[in-house]
Amino acid sequence: DTGVSQNPRHKITKRGQNVTFRCDPISEHNRLYWYRQTLGQGPEFLTYFQNEAQLEKSRLLSDRFSAERPKGSFSTLEIQRTEQGDSAMYLCASSPLDSPLHFGNGTRLTVT
Amino acid sequence: SQELEQSPQSLIVQEGKNLTINCTSSKTLYGLYWYKQKYGEGLIFLMMLQKGGEEKSHEKITAKLDEKKQQSSLHITASQPSHAGIYLCGAVLTGTASKLTFGTGTRLQVTL
Numbered sequence: 001d002t003g004v005s006q007n008p009r010h011k012i013t014k015r016g017q018n019v020t021f022r023c024d025p026i027s028e029h030n031r032l033y034w035y036r037q038t039l040g041q042g043p044e045f046l047t048y049f050q051n052e053a054q055l056e057k058s059r060l061l062s063d064r065f066s067a068e069r070p071k072g073s074f075s076t077l078e079i080q081r082t083e084q085g086d087s088a089m090y091l092c093a094s095s096p097l098d099s100p101l102h103f104g105n106g107t108r109l110t111v112t
Numbered sequence: 113s114q115e116l117e118q119s120p121q122s123l124i125v126q127e128g129k130n131l132t133i134n135c136t137s138s139k140t141l142y143g144l145y146w147y148k149q150k151y152g153e154g155l156i157f158l159m160m161l162q163k164g165g166e167e168k169s170h171e172k173i174t175a176k177l178d179e180k181k182q183q184s185s186l187h188i189t190a191s192q193p194s195h196a197g198i199y200l201c202g203a204v205l206t207g208t209a210s211k212l213t214f215g216t217g218t219r220l221q222v223t224l
Contacts, residue, residue: 004154031210042116042200042214043155056211091154100145101202101212103154 002026004104006092012110013082020078021107025094032075033101034067035091036060043091049075082111115139116203118215125191126223133186133218135201143204144184145212146175150197158186158199188220196222 005024013019025032031050035043046065047057051072061067064082069075079086089108093101117136125131135144143162147155159168161177161184168175172189188195198219202212 033211035214040216042202042216045211045213048211089152093155098210100157100160101155102157103147105154106152108152 004092004094004102006090006104006107008107009105010108010110012112015084015111016081018078018080019082019109020076021090021092021109023075023077023092023094023104025074025092026102027073029094029096029102030072031095031097032069033093033095034075034077035093037089037091037106038087046077079109082109084111087111114216115205115213116201116215118199118201118218120218121216122219122221124221124223127192128190131188131191131220133199133220135184135186135203135215137182137203137205139182139205141177141181141184141203142206144175144177144181145202146184146186147200147202148197149200149217155200191220191222193222193224196220 007022033048034046037043045058046061047067049069052069064080067077087110089106091106093103095101119134145160146158149155159175164179164181166177174187177184198217200217202214
């Protein structure tokens with residue numbers, strides 16, 4: 001059990017550029033979650049997968065955001081045409097069914 | 113408005129003192145999770161409570177879920193500098209959903 005791994009740890013990009021983050025969950029965890037956290041706030045739910053199926057998406061996930069988990073293992077979160085308001089920590093978590101979420105250390109995105 | 117309210121928002125205590133953090137929901141809590149976060153890092157799972165009246169302890173940290181399942185408290189006995197960080201409560205707010213909704217967190221500082 002090596003924990004949830006997220007890459008990159010930090011990303012600085014210019015407004016309008018596309019970015020992609022990767023999350024490698026704990027092996028054999030069926031569920032994978034993406035959250036966004038801004039300074040001084042708790043994490044906000046974005047979306048989650050059970051195996052390869054994306055089961056729920058938040059209203060926060062605009063058309064510019066897309067997440068995939070193609071083989072039910074790792075997941076990617078892509079943000080197209082980034083805006084300054086997208087600057088945040090993007091957290092990934094995984095869990096077996098009906099068990100506590102295990103979080104990665106996040107990817108901090110700064111949009112200049 | 114926040115679905116989960118945490119109080120206080122921040123807390124400074126002297127080493128050795130006890131403290132309590134509260135998490136209140138306007139809805140029934142189907143599961144309540146406490147996490148700790150250090151600045152710029154992911155969330156570390158502390159405890160999970162599911163039954164009304166349930167109480168769990170780990171080392172010097174005790175968490176309780178009240179009988180009506182709408183409030184939880186986290187109590188730290190004889191605080192140490194290692195307890196410093198942000199404490200977040202996360203809750204399952206519907207009977208079938210598996211995602212967690214988080215409070216805004218309580219920032220704890222422990223002075224020597």
